[in-house]
Amino acid sequence: MTDLWVALLSLFAVWTGWRVFRVDSMVRASFSLMLSFIAVGAIGVLLSAPYIGVATVFMMAVEMMVMAIFMVMFMMNPAGLNPMVMVHQHRLSIGAGVVAALSLGAAVLFSRPPEDAVRAEADVVAELGHELLGPSMLIFETAGVTLLATMVGAVILSSRQGRFGAADEGSRPPGLSDGGAPAGRQPEGGGGHHHHHHHGGHG
Amino acid sequence: MTLTIVLLGAAALIGIGLYGALSQQSFVMLMMGLELMLNGALLAVIGFWSLSLGGMPEGQLLAIIVMAVMAVEMAIGFALVVAVYRKRQADMTESIGTLKG
Numbered sequence: 001m002t003d004l005w006v007a008l009l010s011l012f013a014v015w016t017g018w019r020v021f022r023v024d025s026m027v028r029a030s031f032s033l034m035l036s037f038i039a040v041g042a043i044g045v046l047l048s049a050p051y052i053g054v055a056t057v058f059m060m061a062v063e064m065m066v067m068a069i070f071m072v073m074f075m076m077n078p079a080g081l082n083p084m085v086m087v088h089q090h091r092l093s094i095g096a097g098v099v100a101a102l103s104l105g106a107a108v109l110f111s112r113p114p115e116d117a118v119r120a121e122a123d124v125v126a127e128l129g130h131e132l133l134g135p136s137m138l139i140f141e142t143a144g145v146t147l148l149a150t151m152v153g154a155v156i157l158s159s160r161q162g163r164f165g166a167a168d169e170g171s172r173p174p175g176l177s178d179g180g181a182p183a184g185r186q187p188e189g190g191g192g193h194h195h196h197h198h199h200g201g202h203g
Numbered sequence: 204m205t206l207t208i209v210l211l212g213a214a215a216l217i218g219i220g221l222y223g224a225l226s227q228q229s230f231v232m233l234m235m236g237l238e239l240m241l242n243g244a245l246l247a248v249i250g251f252w253s254l255s256l257g258g259m260p261e262g263q264l265l266a267i268i269v270m271a272v273m274a275v276e277m278a279i280g281f282a283l284v285v286a287v288y289r290k291r292q293a294d295m296t297e298s299i300g301t302l303k304g
Contacts, residue, residue, distance in 0.1 A: 003205050010212030017219045017239050033235050040246045047253035052266045074294045086228040093226030101218025108210040118258030131260035143271045150275045157282035
């Protein structure tokens with residue numbers, strides 16, 4: 001019975017994962033990816049990893065909502081009214097994907113992993129907690145510091161203003177005369193008027 | 204049997220994700236390909252932990268690390284997309300052939 005459910009959920013995860021690159025709207029694509037993650041989370045719950053499964057569902061639901069917002073910001077085809085095909089090196093990609101899936105699948109079929117299922121009476125969530133705050137605490141804390149660094153990096157990368165003035169200031173050449181127009185090649189997309197009103201704070 | 208099903212699903216997810224990461228032009232869609240590959244990795248970790256390792260707690264720890272990698276990839280990826288878009292008005296990989304700021 002568990003086998004049947006796991007098989008159905010695996011098929012669902014693969015199918016929704018495939019739909020990600022086949023639907024015409026990027027919002028639909030992100031919700032399709034969310035369904036794929038939810039199916040994987042449900043497989044986790046079925047395979048006696050309730051904490052990991054539920055955490056996957058929660059995390060991915062939020063992450064895909066954020067992704068949907070980004071899709072609305074960046075996509076060119078809001079409602080999926082037109083066919084959307086935006087691909088390059090298509091044959092190579094299909095070949096790489098098929099080769100990866102087939103070779104991994106062959107490795108699965110031709111190997112004999114040990115069979116040692118989780119004991120039915122094991123309290124896996126408590127074991128995970130003791131592991132996280134016991135022998136593997138250093139790994140746990142490293143992950144925490146990594147996430148903190150990620151937050152700092154994300155804020156700095158996405159802020160319009162760097163700490164020492166405009167984020168692209170260092171990439172603009174100085175003027176030939178004091179306060180003059182920048183000399184030499186301009187970065188693409190820049191130019192325009194905004195750096196004539198440059199506050200000339202020489203620090 | 205269950206493990207084989209789970210691992211075959213994971214292999215298919217990784218293949219589809221690799222296709223997406225290599226073929227998509229839009230940065231955001233490209234990141235969905237990366238996420239799909241991590242999804243496959245997570246599925247394989249869960250399967251091995253549950254059916255082949257006798258539930259040793261380090262396996263769950265590995266799954267948590269995979270999830271942390273997903274979060275880092277999303278946050279830094281979107282921050283880079285925003286930074287590149289501010290600088291170049293570009294949201295496609297073809298638009299940034301050079302790395303010059």
